[in-house]
Every structure is written in structure tokens, then in C-alpha cells.
Amino acid sequence: MNSHKTYTVDEAQAKLEHYCAYQERCHKEVRQKLRDMNMIPEAIDLIIVHLIRHNFLNEERFAKAFVRGKFRIKKWGKNRLRRELKFREISKYTIDAALNEIDLEDYYATLDALVQKRIAQVKAPNDYKKKKKVADYLLYRGWESHLIYERLNEALNG
Structure with missing residues (x-):
């Protein structure tokens, strides 16, 4: 400019x-x-x-659109979504409202699909290393660690 x-x-x-x-x-x-x-x-x-x-600017509408888009397209987890919205100086109340819009069934189904896809992609000498690589990838994308390990244990030890 x-x-x-x-x-x-x-x-x-x-x-x-x-x-x-x-x-x-x-x-x-x-x-x-x-x-x-x-x-x-x-x-x-x-x-x-x-x-x-005049309703051109609305932080709640922004936060909800942001969450919908980044979750659907980039498959970000709630931690990453929260961090990115905080960086944009969105209030905690508005962030919580936006994150509550995510359907939990969709959320878990998306995580399961990511876990399966990533397990298939990762080449590692053993399950421990494979688990770590997959977990690191999902943590970076903002998925909650307890959910990641729960799903990985089911997938690899199930």
C-alpha cells in the first residue's frame, strides 16, 4: 500500500x-x-x-466463522483454535462461545480420522516412535493430549 x-x-x-x-x-x-x-x-x-x-464488525461472528473454518479445513484442535483467537485479542467469553459451536461427535470423528491417516503415513521402527511422531503432529495442530493418547492407544494397541 x-x-x-x-x-x-x-x-x-x-x-x-x-x-x-x-x-x-x-x-x-x-x-x-x-x-x-x-x-x-x-x-x-x-x-x-x-x-x-452497522454490523460490519462483530467479534463473536468472527470467532465462530474462524473456528468453523479452521476446524473444517485445517482440522485444528481446540487448543490451537483458542491460542489463535487469543492472539487476535478475542475475549475468553467469545472464544468459549465459538468453541462450543463445534459438534463433539464431529470433533472426535475428525480426531479419529486424523489419527488413522497419520498412523498410515508415519514410518517408524516401532510403535513407541510411531506414537510419538503422530502425537507430536496432533499436538502441533492443537488437539488435547489426553484425547490424542487415548485414541492412539486404541488404534495401536487395540
């Missing part, structure tokens, strides 16, 4: 309406975008209030 371009509040507001309409955004992203446009703090606050009032 050209750092010398200046925007009036109305121009910036129109630009941000489009930015938020295109994809759900969190307050942190919007604030950063306005900073990148060299808007002064007073204008940033004014525009954010406008975006919230």
Missing part, C-alpha cells in the same frame, strides 16, 4: 466496510489496517464504532 496516500474518514470508512464485508474480521485486524492507512487514533475509533454499529 502506498504510504503517502491519505484518506478522509468517509473514504477510509467505505474502504473498511468493503474489507469487513468481504470476510469476517476481528477488531485487531481492522485497527491495524486503519493504522496502515495512516489514520489518526480518533478517526480509527470513530470508524470502528461505525463498523460495529
Whole structure:
């Protein structure tokens, strides 16, 4: 973006309406975008209030869309989802509400499928090493360790 371009509040507001309409955004992203446009703090606050009032910006809607998308497409577990939302400065209440939207049956079925897929992919000399490699992969994706080991033990010792 050209750092010398200046925007009036109305121009910036129109630009941000489009930015938020295109994809759900969190307050942190919007604030950063306005900073990148060299808007002064007073204008940033004014525009954010406008975006919230006109429903372009809604953190709960953002959090729920984020959780749905990252769970469905990237198969992230709740720990990773929580960490990523915290990083985006979403409140604990909103994070909990978004995570509660995940159907538990889907959640466990997704984990089971990931465990099976990863076990088939991992080449290791023994079950212990295989278990560790699969567990590390799933921990990185934010799955809860007690669930991982429960599923791995069933899969490899069952």
C-alpha cells in the first residue's frame, strides 16, 4: 500500500466496510489496517464504532466463522483454535462461545480420522516412535493430549 496516500474518514470508512464485508474480521485486524492507512487514533475509533454499529464488525461472528473454518479445513484442535483467537485479542467469553459451536461427535470423528491417516503415513521402527511422531503432529495442530493418547492407544494397541 502506498504510504503517502491519505484518506478522509468517509473514504477510509467505505474502504473498511468493503474489507469487513468481504470476510469476517476481528477488531485487531481492522485497527491495524486503519493504522496502515495512516489514520489518526480518533478517526480509527470513530470508524470502528461505525463498523460495529452497522454490523460490519462483530467479534463473536468472527470467532465462530474462524473456528468453523479452521476446524473444517485445517482440522485444528481446540487448543490451537483458542491460542489463535487469543492472539487476535478475542475475549475468553467469545472464544468459549465459538468453541462450543463445534459438534463433539464431529470433533472426535475428525480426531479419529486424523489419527488413522497419520498412523498410515508415519514410518517408524516401532510403535513407541510411531506414537510419538503422530502425537507430536496432533499436538502441533492443537488437539488435547489426553484425547490424542487415548485414541492412539486404541488404534495401536487395540
